[in-house]
Amino acid sequence: MSATQRNLTTAFFAILMVGAVSPMVVGDAKFGQWLEVVLGGLMSGVLYSLVAIGLVLIFKASGVFNFAQGAMVLFAALTLVRLMEKLPFIAALVLTLAIMVALAWFIERLVLRPLVNQEGIVLFMATLGVANFLDGFGQAVWGSDIYTLDIGMPKEPKILFEGTFEGGLLVNMEDAMAALIAGLLVAALWVFFQKTATGRALRAVADDHQAAQSIGIPLNRIWVIVWSVAGLVALVAGVIWGSKLGVQFSLSQIALKALPVVILGGFTSIPGAVIGGLIIGLGEKISEVYLGPMLGGGIENWFAYVLALIFLLFRPEGLFGEVRIDRV
């Protein structure tokens, strides 16, 4: 990494920090309120990371940018919530997982295998097609209503530190639980990749397809496994998003936000996806709450993308992209 790049990256983060703190320094925002916005931003960032992790997994193992990750989130959530109407939670969860594995198998067989040597752009567009198909198929089978996913997440917020801050510090318990679950997921993935044989095989495939093949790792089966794991991640993301927003069609559109997250974090790094998500979530909320009123509101829709675009100017491989050695 050249010196200019390093300098620009540092400058970028310096500006971000200054921007984040400026509402208190230059504006008249109170610390307690600012902290609430920061916490809210970090927590919504966690939700973006959940989707981004699935993207990174698939890209690392098969070099495919899976545009269908959002549709997979929606499909997993829809399947779960509709099955839960008839079965108890654990049974529905297991069945949904099985369905996601079957989906992974189908995608590998019908889409990936025939396109195995095509360029990235062709595979990207193929996943676009898969995304569309899943959207329509999921809704055709399960319906297009909003379904309430109730897994016992707390809905009322907790107000802490009423003495220190005026009005107390609002902590959204549901988001806090979501952050916890996401943390557990990342830890589980870490254990999977570091400690199990399949995990090692996946890392080998991610490093070098041909070398992995030459030592006998079956590429096709690995891809099914990767897409299944991504399906599992999509399920977790779907459960958390669905519990928060209700399971409905717009879930697959939220996944578009995962694109800036992986740009920031690097296409091949799970910690990058997490940190990128946090940065994006934080940046969005702070800009919307403090910069938004000056510009009329509605900024958070494009803030993430423009941030990623600016980041592209000097560090396109992302924070933790190929330049560093990844270990998850």
Next chain:
Amino acid sequence: MTVIYRETGQFKTTYASDQQLFPILQDRVFVIGFLVFAFGVLPFIGTEYLFLAIIIPFLILSLAAIGLNILVGYCGQVSLGTGAFMSIGAYSAYNLAVRVPDLNLLVVFILAGVFATIVGVLFGIPSLRIKGFYLAVATLAAQFFVDWLFARVKWFTNDSSSGNVSAPPLAIFGYAIQTPVQQYLLVLAIVCVFALIARNLTRGAIGRSWMATRDMDVAAEVIGIRPLHAKLSAFAVSSFFIGVAGALWAFIRLGSWEPLAFDVNRSFQLLFMVIIGGLGSILGSFLGAAFIVILPLALNQLPTALGIPLSTAMISHIEFMVFGALIVFFLIVEPHGLARLWAIGKEKLRLWPFPH
């Protein structure tokens, strides 16, 4: 039958005749006949429904698809923000028409394309310097930013309180453009001219530099093609076409619109047209546009025709599924889409009934 499509006896004696657009006589006859039909016969026999619901949207979307195809098909860069550039074209045209009322309508459309080009290049420059499909993110940024800009900044919508704007009554050189036939002829003329321009661009040096960058950018650079130059020119030309198409769509097809008319779903729709129709082919843009315009109509008629009543919701879902499946199908079976199928058909026709 083969004698109809054989080229025997057609000799080219000048470079000009060898390089013409349609070197085979039969092709020329077909195209000229088609144009005569489109300009001279169809206005008299076509119904209002045909023009308004099928042909006009088909033509305008074909123009946008040609623009997108230049970027995606010929130059290999994925753009997800086509809707934004259409939007810029539409609002530029609106502001010009409302604030400078004496401006000729054609000039308005051209200037709309120019504005779209300027904004496109601004958003494109950061990502075009890098290899990989980062342009997708840049165009998504453009898409959402432009959506917000036209919804928020009242100047662009002439301070309309609802954010909805409508085009002023159209007229060119004194002729009003009100009836469907008039609208059709205007759009047809514009699209023909632009298609010709596109075809000649792609046949020329610029087009070859685009295709070289798409196929193997390192080798292209080695032989002297500057990659940034090639990609930027493709993006500029593409944005121009899409901007003009956006202005046409707003003024003629919709008449009255709001920013959501050009949202990210429109971008995806155009990308599908280009993929299904055929990447890297002008004819493919037309075929893809025709397919996407007609399929929902066909899906609406088909269930009732077959006697199976389907709810409108289910039809909508089936539309999604069909598009998705078709995209995957075409990418696997025939990446060059319907256009290649058409070309293969013509190839076979040259030999028919002989097998080889």
Next chain:
Amino acid sequence: MKSAFRIKAAALAVAVAAAVGGIAEVAAQSSNEIFVPVLVYRTGPYAPNGVPWADGFVDYLKLVNERDGGVNGVKIAYEECETGYATDRGVECYERLKSKKPVAFSPLSTGITYALTEKAPGDKIVLVTAGYGRADSVDGSVFQWNFPMMGTYWDGADILVQHVKKKGSLKGKKIALVYHDSPYGKEPIPVLEELAKREGFELIKLPVTHPGVEQKATWLQIRQQRPDYVFLWGWGVMNSTAIKEAISVSYSRSQIYGVWWAAAEPDVLPAEQAAKGYNGLAMGHSAEHDRPIHRDMIKYLYDKGKGTAAKKDEVGSVLYNRGMLSAMLTVEAIRKAQEKYGKRVVTGEEVRWGAENLNLDTARIKALGVEGMFQPLHTSCRDHGGVHKASIHTWDGSKWSYTSDMYESDAKLLRPMIEASSKKYAGEKNIPPRDCGKAS
């Protein structure tokens, strides 16, 4: 080699077949039926609210055919067209259905209404925009073909301010408007800004971009600025998201007032008990389930398995009722037209006259079976809205109940604004205004 070509040839053949199938024009409607198309959305982020409305609308038309044998013996043909709340799909539906000679369109979207307002006069098709659409289209001298019956957004905004003013003077208070960033959401802003000047409150405008699932920042701002009231002008999933976010920032639901499109079951059910205390405008009706009309619906449609809704208990929900009343107004306009022009298949022009001369008094309302859920309505050239009243209903965790008297919007405030706006439109479009004194 051969099979590859065969696959490709098959693909081309399918494409051509689709093309031919699509171009085939729709069969002309039976000449003995009146065609009423309805633009609906049963998919997409607005489906939860669009589905009950569509069910109510279609059910009413079916009921008229089943129970009464049509309008004076002439049956009604209807067709749904899916728009997904998208303006261009609405325009496309309109163009496609135009050839079947419809008499009246219900776009169910303010955005689509704006687009069709340009086209309907030329095609001589009535636009029934009951409870939505352009507020200035009340002025029939300019907007001859638009009928925003039962109430416009300007009425709604004014009534909401009247109601909260009753709780205490608004001087120095703050009202936040959380609105859908579309023509629908922006429509009340001129009236609210005018009222803010008059009553002395501060209006905080918080737009939410379609589809409206990202509202955390919006409600964090509300938590910081602590407005006294929040007016919600949302649609589809934006509504339920808003209420959930309000819960998560502990903003009291009893201070939130939704417009009549943001005060229905799909909006509050996702939060159920936690949404208790949420208020909304009731445009003359709420979630009445037991009027004669509902009994007829069950008897003539649902007991025979012909109902449109997936579940029978959707009959009588807020949006179902509204769809039903929309259809009712269309049918009554047709009936009125037949009174003057003959009991036959009437044209769009004739139905326009019918819609402009509707007089639904208490007797007629009772005969229609909607007593208690519909205010007397009287349209004229000057007033295409017919009635401008609403009240407030509140969610108690399991059902809606009225919590205020009936209000009427302030004509002295609104009429000048309406006329100024319609005059501006007439100027832009070169429409010669009709003289309402001479309208027949």
